[in-house]
Amino acid sequence: MRRLLLYGGLGGVLLALLQLVEYQHFVRAYPGEVYGGLLAVLFTAVGIALGLRWTRPREVVRVREVPVPAEPFALDREALRRLAITPREHEILGLIAEGLSNREIGQRLFVSENTVKTHASRLFAKLGARRRVEAVRRARELRLVP
Amino acid sequence: MRRLLLYGGLGGVLLALLQLVEYQHFVRAYPGEVYGGLLAVLFTAVGIALGLRWTRPREVVRVREVPVPAEPFALDREALRRLAITPREHEILGLIAEGLSNREIGQRLFVSENTVKTHASRLFAKLGARRRVEAVRRARELRLVP
């Protein structure tokens, strides 16, 4: 509504300006070149002003809300490297987090239970954990497992 | 650099347009009013175009990322009731999920380790789990613990 009034008023002023500038004796008093040049400069300025006014609303800052997705789980390889956790250890960490026993893990990976225990021990040392649940907890915090 | 060339070229075109339009016989052929009106409209358009071009860089889109709270954790009391998990058991479940041993839980709750083991056993039965990590896993899925 306010914008409409603004544009209406602007149009009126423009017409008035046109009438004024175009007045007959003014036309005859000066050479056509000067007259045309003046007109050109004047209305170029008017046009620029109009353009500025019209484009002003475009300065509006668009705020786009980007919600963080629920839980895509991005593995933190950097943390893995920092803690010097080997691929095999990481694999076993995942199975521990699944709730499997050392024996079950060994059967699934076709290695002995003793091997799994060795990996697990080193894992706990690297994670600073003394119990399985603790290890899983830390691993989750460090984004090593989902 | 590219912008400079653009503006230079634009200025040249403007001057050429001015010369063309202002040609003498054209001026005499039409009444001054029409001539002025044409000029006005033309250069208003030019001005608007210029204004648009100049103000285009101002329509900057600022993207502000608003992080959404990941997971508020709403306890599923319905699941608790369905599985007939008592308040005490739920409390101990929480401590197990924290990674505490039965002894530590007993000390924290001022009860014997045996009591904790009893609660834990019943808990595992109700959760259908045979190991701590498994129990914690299920409890998390069921929204019984964070």
Place this chain on the structure above:
DNA sequence: GGCGGAATCACCCGAAAGGATGACGACGGG
């Protein structure tokens, strides 16, 4: 060719966890 990391396996030992069962007191609803 030696060196170090990674993966594998073994043995021992103590601690922790888990299963089964029984028991006892408190408390509340029928």
Place this chain on the structure above:
DNA sequence: CCCGTCGTCATCCTTTCGGGTGATTCCGCC
């Protein structure tokens, strides 16, 4: 008042964990 639930504790036994140590094999790298 009796019965069921809850919380507590115990005892016995088996399984699983976790720590420690040592050894072997393979592979890549200097």
